[in-house]
Amino acid sequence: MITKRVPSETIGRLFRYFRSLSCLLRKGEEIVSSKTLAEVCHIKPATVRKDLSYFGEFGTRGVGYDAASLINKIKKIIKLDKKINVALVGIGNIGRALLKHSTFELEGFKIVMAFDNSPSKIGDTVGNVMIEDAANIRERIESSGIHLVILAVPDYATSKVANVLQLAGAKSILSFSPCGLSMPADIQVTCIDLSVEMARLVYNSCVDYREKV
Amino acid sequence: MITKRVPSETIGRLFRYFRSLSCLLRKGEEIVSSKTLAEVCHIKPATVRKDLSYFGEFGTRGVGYDAASLINKIKKIIKLDKKINVALVGIGNIGRALLKHSTFELEGFKIVMAFDNSPSKIGDTVGNVMIEDAANIRERIESSGIHLVILAVPDYATSKVANVLQLAGAKSILSFSPCGLSMPADIQVTCIDLSVEMARLVYNSCVDYREKV
DNA sequence: CCTACTTTGTGATTGTGTTCACATTCACAT
DNA sequence: ATGTGAATGTGAACACAATCACAAAGTAGG
Incomplete structure (x- = not known):
C-alpha cells in the first residue's frame, strides 16, 4: 500500500x-x-x-x-483490533482517577500496570491494579512489552521519569505535565495541559464571538 | 488596536x-x-x-x-490579569481529581463552585469547595457571574447539563466527555478526549517514525 | 559618529489540513 | 436495457499556521 x-x-x-x-x-x-x-x-x-x-x-x-x-x-x-495495554506512572489525584476510569477498557485500552514512588501507596490496589514501586519501572515495562505509558507525576519529576521510560522501550507517552519533554523523534509525546485549554477558552470567549457576528 | x-x-x-x-x-x-x-x-x-x-x-x-x-x-x-473563577460539574473520579489539583490556582484559575446530583456527595467538601446540588446549577452560576465551567459528568448526562449551562449564561465549557455538544457559536467548547489521544499515539508510534528515517 | 554585532519585527514562502464540486459508480424501477 | 437518483471518491482550490530570511533598530566599543 x-x-x-x-x-x-x-x-x-x-x-x-x-x-x-x-x-x-x-x-x-x-x-x-x-x-x-x-x-x-x-x-x-x-x-x-x-x-x-x-x-x-x-x-x-x-x-x-x-x-x-x-x-x-x-x-x-488504527491498530485497535487488539486491546492496547497501558502503564500508568504517578498515582496522585489524576492517576487515581484514570485507574478508576472504566471507559478506557470499553474503548480498547487497558491500564495493566501502575507505579508510584510513595511507600504509602505501593502495594495498594486501585481499580484492580496493584501499585508497584517506581524503582522497578524500567525492568517491568521492558519485560512486559508495553509501548504506551500515561505520565501523571508532579512537574518536577516528569523529565526524569520520561528518561526512564525511554530506556524501558516505551514508544508513546501521554503526559499531564506542561510539556518540558525533549524526547528522541521515535518516541511520541502528547501533553494534556488543562491550564492552556482554559486560557484559550477564556480568550476566545472574549474575542472570537465578536468576529463571527 | x-x-x-x-x-x-x-x-x-x-x-x-x-x-x-x-x-x-x-x-x-x-x-x-x-x-x-x-x-x-x-x-x-x-x-x-x-x-x-x-x-x-x-x-x-x-x-x-x-x-x-x-x-x-x-x-x-489573555485576560489572566485577574484570577478566573471556574465552576465544576460532576464529582466523579476526574472531577474529584480536579478539585484537589492545586496547580490551577497557581496558574490563575480557581474552582469556586462544584456540583453533583448524587445525594451521597452533596454537602461534602473536597479541596475547600463544598459540593452543591446539581439542581441549583442554573441559579448559582447565573448569579455568580462565572463564565467558565468544567464538565466532568458521565457521557449520557453531558448534553443535558450543557443545555443548563447555556441557560445559566456560561460562555466556555471544558468537557471530558467525547464531544457530542452542539452549542451555539457564542459558547466555546473544548473537549479533552483521552481515548482519542491514545489512539493517535498508538497509530503514530507504528507509522510516523518510519517516514522520518 | 562610525562600525560591528545582536536581536526584533514582518512580508513572503512553504507546508498542512479542510472544503468544494463534480465525475464516477451503484441500486433500482420501468 | 436504460434512465434516474443517491452517495462515494478525489483533484483542485482555499484557508490557516509555521517558518524563513532580511530590513530595521537597537547596543557597545573605539
Missing part, C-alpha cells in the same frame, strides 16, 4: 468514527452514509469521505458504508 | 510563554530573548516573535524582551 501522508487529525477522527459507528450499529443502522456519520460527529461529510479515502475505498457509491465492516476496517487501520 | 486574525494555537503558546517567563524571572533572568524563550518551550524563535507581534512590539531590538513587563503584557492579552 502506498501510504500518502495522512493528516494527524484524521487519525483522531477515525477513532471517533469508530465510536459513533458502534453506537449507530447498536441502534440498528447497518448502512451509514458519510452524511449521517458527519452529523453525529459534528463535522462535514466531505471530511469523513476524505479521511476514509486515505486508506482505501470502503463504501458503495449510491449507498453508503456498511457499518459493521467499516468498523473492522477502522480498527485495523 | 487593529487586531489581525490571531491563530488559535498562538493563544495557547502565549500561556506557555507566561509560565516559562515566570520561571525564568524567578531564576533571575530579567531580559529574555526569543531564542531563550523558544528553547525553554521547545519551539522556534521565529514562532515566539510572530506570536508576540500579533499584539504589539514588546521587545527591544538587539536586546530582547524585559521578562517582567512581557509577563504583564501577556497577562493582559
Whole structure:
C-alpha cells in the first residue's frame, strides 16, 4: 500500500468514527452514509469521505458504508483490533482517577500496570491494579512489552521519569505535565495541559464571538 | 488596536510563554530573548516573535524582551490579569481529581463552585469547595457571574447539563466527555478526549517514525 | 559618529489540513 | 436495457499556521 501522508487529525477522527459507528450499529443502522456519520460527529461529510479515502475505498457509491465492516476496517487501520495495554506512572489525584476510569477498557485500552514512588501507596490496589514501586519501572515495562505509558507525576519529576521510560522501550507517552519533554523523534509525546485549554477558552470567549457576528 | 486574525494555537503558546517567563524571572533572568524563550518551550524563535507581534512590539531590538513587563503584557492579552473563577460539574473520579489539583490556582484559575446530583456527595467538601446540588446549577452560576465551567459528568448526562449551562449564561465549557455538544457559536467548547489521544499515539508510534528515517 | 554585532519585527514562502464540486459508480424501477 | 437518483471518491482550490530570511533598530566599543 502506498501510504500518502495522512493528516494527524484524521487519525483522531477515525477513532471517533469508530465510536459513533458502534453506537449507530447498536441502534440498528447497518448502512451509514458519510452524511449521517458527519452529523453525529459534528463535522462535514466531505471530511469523513476524505479521511476514509486515505486508506482505501470502503463504501458503495449510491449507498453508503456498511457499518459493521467499516468498523473492522477502522480498527485495523488504527491498530485497535487488539486491546492496547497501558502503564500508568504517578498515582496522585489524576492517576487515581484514570485507574478508576472504566471507559478506557470499553474503548480498547487497558491500564495493566501502575507505579508510584510513595511507600504509602505501593502495594495498594486501585481499580484492580496493584501499585508497584517506581524503582522497578524500567525492568517491568521492558519485560512486559508495553509501548504506551500515561505520565501523571508532579512537574518536577516528569523529565526524569520520561528518561526512564525511554530506556524501558516505551514508544508513546501521554503526559499531564506542561510539556518540558525533549524526547528522541521515535518516541511520541502528547501533553494534556488543562491550564492552556482554559486560557484559550477564556480568550476566545472574549474575542472570537465578536468576529463571527 | 487593529487586531489581525490571531491563530488559535498562538493563544495557547502565549500561556506557555507566561509560565516559562515566570520561571525564568524567578531564576533571575530579567531580559529574555526569543531564542531563550523558544528553547525553554521547545519551539522556534521565529514562532515566539510572530506570536508576540500579533499584539504589539514588546521587545527591544538587539536586546530582547524585559521578562517582567512581557509577563504583564501577556497577562493582559489573555485576560489572566485577574484570577478566573471556574465552576465544576460532576464529582466523579476526574472531577474529584480536579478539585484537589492545586496547580490551577497557581496558574490563575480557581474552582469556586462544584456540583453533583448524587445525594451521597452533596454537602461534602473536597479541596475547600463544598459540593452543591446539581439542581441549583442554573441559579448559582447565573448569579455568580462565572463564565467558565468544567464538565466532568458521565457521557449520557453531558448534553443535558450543557443545555443548563447555556441557560445559566456560561460562555466556555471544558468537557471530558467525547464531544457530542452542539452549542451555539457564542459558547466555546473544548473537549479533552483521552481515548482519542491514545489512539493517535498508538497509530503514530507504528507509522510516523518510519517516514522520518 | 562610525562600525560591528545582536536581536526584533514582518512580508513572503512553504507546508498542512479542510472544503468544494463534480465525475464516477451503484441500486433500482420501468 | 436504460434512465434516474443517491452517495462515494478525489483533484483542485482555499484557508490557516509555521517558518524563513532580511530590513530595521537597537547596543557597545573605539
